[in-house]
Amino acid sequence: MYCRRCGRANRADAAFCDACGTRLGESADRALVPPVHSDTAAHSTPPSPQDHLAAPRHHLPEAVFVGRQREMASLHAALAEALSGRGRLVMLAGEPGIGKTRTAQELSVYATQRGAQVFWGRCYENPGAPPYWPWVQIIRSYVRERDAEQIRAEMGGAAADIAEIVPDVRHALPDLPSAPSLTDPEQARFRLFDSVTTFLINAARGQPLVLALDNLHWADRASLLLLEFLTREIGASRILLLGTYRDIEVSRQHPLFETLGELSRDRLQYRIALRGLDREEVGHFLDLAVGGQPTEELVESVHQRTEGNPFFVIEVVRLLAQEGQLASGSAHRPRGSAMKIPEGVREVIGRRLNRLSPACNQILSVASVIGREFGLEELRCTVDAFLAESLLDSLEETLAAHILEEVPQAEGRFQFTHVLIRETLYDELTAPRRAQLHRRIGEALETLYSADIGPHLARLTHHFGEAFQAGDRAKAVEYAERAGARADVLLAYEEAAHYYQMALDGLEREMMLDQRRRCRLLLALGEARRKAGDFAQALVEFERSLQRDPNRFRTIYGAAQAAEASNNRKVASEYYGKLLALAANRDTERPELAYAKVFVERP
Ligand SMILES: Nc1ncnc2c1ncn2[C@@H]1O[C@H](COP(=O)(O)OP(=O)(O)OP(=O)(O)O)[C@@H](O)[C@H]1O
Numbered sequence: 248m249y250c251r252r253c254g255r256a257n258r259a260d261a262a263f264c265d266a267c268g269t270r271l272g273e274s275a276d277r278a279l280v281p282p283v284h285s286d287t288a289a290h291s292t293p294p295s296p297q298d299h300l301a302a303p304r305h306h307l308p309e310a311v312f313v314g315r316q317r318e319m320a321s322l323h324a325a326l327a328e329a330l331s332g333r334g335r336l337v338m339l340a341g342e343p344g345i346g347k348t349r350t351a352q353e354l355s356v357y358a359t360q361r362g363a364q365v366f367w368g369r370c371y372e373n374p375g376a377p378p379y380w381p382w383v384q385i386i387r388s389y390v391r392e393r394d395a396e397q398i399r400a401e402m403g404g405a406a407a408d409i410a411e412i413v414p415d416v417r418h419a420l421p422d423l424p425s426a427p428s429l430t431d432p433e434q435a436r437f438r439l440f441d442s443v444t445t446f447l448i449n450a451a452r453g454q455p456l457v458l459a460l461d462n463l464h465w466a467d468r469a470s471l472l473l474l475e476f477l478t479r480e481i482g483a484s485r486i487l488l489l490g491t492y493r494d495i496e497v498s499r500q501h502p503l504f505e506t507l508g509e510l511s512r513d514r515l516q517y518r519i520a521l522r523g524l525d526r527e528e529v530g531h532f533l534d535l536a537v538g539g540q541p542t543e544e545l546v547e548s549v550h551q552r553t554e555g556n557p558f559f560v561i562e563v564v565r566l567l568a569q570e571g572q573l574a575s576g577s578a579h580r581p582r583g584s585a586m587k588i589p590e591g592v593r594e595v596i597g598r599r600l601n602r603l604s605p606a607c608n609q610i611l612s613v614a615s616v617i618g619r620e621f622g623l624e625e626l627r628c629t630v631d632a633f634l635a636e637s638l639l640d641s642l643e644e645t646l647a648a649h650i651l652e653e654v655p656q657a658e659g660r661f662q663f664t665h666v667l668i669r670e671t672l673y674d675e676l677t678a679p680r681r682a683q684l685h686r687r688i689g690e691a692l693e694t695l696y697s698a699d700i701g702p703h704l705a706r707l708t709h710h711f712g713e714a715f716q717a718g719d720r721a722k723a724v725e726y727a728e729r730a731g732a733r734a735d736v737l738l739a740y741e742e743a744a745h746y747y748q749m750a751l752d753g754l755e756r757e758m759m760l761d762q763r764r765r766c767r768l769l770l771a772l773g774e775a776r777r778k779a780g781d782f783a784q785a786l787v788e789f790e791r792s793l794q795r796d797p798n799r800f801r802t803i804y805g806a807a808q809a810a811e812a813s814n815n816r817k818v819a820s821e822y823y824g825k826l827l828a829l830a831a832n833r834d835t836e837r838p839e840l841a842y843a844k845v846f847v848e849r850p
């Protein structure tokens with residue numbers, strides 16, 4: 248099936264286009280249509296007679312793309328550079344709903360037409376995505392489109408390292424040996440980053456690559472470090488990195504703030520800020536969406552209310568159409584000033600949701616707690632029995648109302664059409680209800696994924712953590728600890744530290760007096776911080792652990808290493824000295840001791 252927007256040939260049963268994420272469900276898409284750029288389509292295709300007869304075309308906004316000429320010109324220029332071997336990173340920044348994802352999709356379409364391969368990695372707002380999630384998605388999609396021989400040729404020696412974070416590589420190459428392990432955490436991570444980078448640069452030799460990283464404000468720190476590493480290496484390759492993020496979410500404390508700062512300092516990122524559509528563009532949009540010339544008042548009120556935010560505009564059009572306030576071609580169409588246009592984007596969503604059945608709304612509330620994306624079975628196991636019976640009917644209702652959509656290439660998975668819809672539903676729930684739902688979801692996930700829980704540990708930690716007061720607190724601590732250990736194995740040290748800290752906070756909130764466990768967690772936290780390069784904080788954690796358990800070899804050694812790495816020679820000497828004294832008592836011989844000896848004896 249060809250995608251109407253970008254022309255990519257997709258599988259016959261695909262719901263969404265692999266290249267640009269456009270829904271393929273419309274009947275016209277099922278026909279073999281040649282590639283058409285939507286911009287051109289929107290502006291130059293004469294309307295068919297049916298268009299005029301159609302009821303309000305409030306589904307149409309998905310097919311049109313208005314304005315953004317300047318931004319698209321910059322993006323085309325960046326793509327042209329990348330295609331000629333000068334790879335770079337371009338960031339699209341702006342408020343929620345302003346069109347970052349959509350603009351990136353439009354570039355994807357264009358890039359596909361220019362012969363590039365496009366892959367998407369999406370970060371999700373729910374904490375609980377596995378480490379390196381956007382990269383995992385990109386590499387996984389790549390691997391799924393290749394046969395074993397191609398993967399072997401393109402990944403070469405890097406395959407074993409990449410397989411550590413993307414298990415699909417191992418499925419494709421079952422005879423792949425394990426990557427030799429490295430004890431130095433920095434080297435281990437360098438090798439992983441280098442492997443991914445070498446592979447991508449190699450892959451782009453065959454066909455240029457556009458890698459779209461959506462919602463980077465939700466990326467884990469490890470993914471951002473990999474992005475930074477890759478950006479520094481692609482200057483002479485045919486790779487365009489296209490990132491999007493909500494600038495309003497990136498405070499000074501945000502991990503992305505640091506990444507952007509580093510890249511800007513070295514002039515390695517080009518940022519395009521998206522603002523609201525102007526009045527004329529909103530008018531053009533309404534013209535296409537509503538059919539027939541919209542009245543001046545309508546354009547004026549919509550533009551004023553929405554400030555040209557396309558998401559807001561679309562939702563307003565849908566609402567007005569659903570409420571019968573827009574009747575295409577009708578002479579009785581209300582004047583703009585008589586229309587009840589909601590004050591804010593949340594109000595418009597609220598009013599749209601009010602039009603759905605109560606069962607639908609209850610199901611959507613549960614889904615909003617699972618996350619932006621969820622599986623049918625996850626939902627079925629969480630909702631009450633009477634809702635479960637009508638689940639499919641309710642889902643159909645939400646799909647028809649454009650509240651949910653199917654996730655491309657993932658049977659049985661759905662997502663909210665926009666994250667703001669999920670946020671609105673989630674925010675409406677009371678705190679006790681949220682906690683109760685998180686607990687139920689956690690329990691459902693435990694049952695559903697009991698055979699292979701590893702990849703779901705982060706989500707389990709999130710749900711049991713959010714249900715802390717109302718749920719099984721011991722489980723919340725346990726999953727956080729296990730998620731930390733898993734992140735550590737995946738070389739996502741910052742994530743590991745985050746989870747160990749969660750586990751410790753849980754222990755403290757619960758006043759669990761398990762001191763051995765506390766020391767063990769502090770040790771793990773100290774090690775994760777040291778591996779992440781935060782030596783001063785690592786020393787603090789090791790010292791906290793030593794207050795309760797002063798003679799643990801690994802903790803003293805960790806403290807010595809952290810002190811040494813932060814150039815605190817005096818403290819490092821003390822700890823190495825302690826280590827030697829401890830070893831003398833126990834009469835053990837370990838390689839760390841030889842180093843400690845050299846260190847303390849050094850003048
Ligand atoms: N220039 C445009 N023309 C027509 N429709 C647009 C345009 N820009 C965005 N849209 C539509 O507006 C809606 C919101 O856009 P999009 O999802 O890209 O916003 P976003 O900036 O990525 O928001 P978020 O930060 O929440 O992810 C989508 O339905 C999209 O198709």
Ligand SMILES: [Mg+2]
Nearest residue numbers: 347348349461
């Ligand atoms: Mg987006």
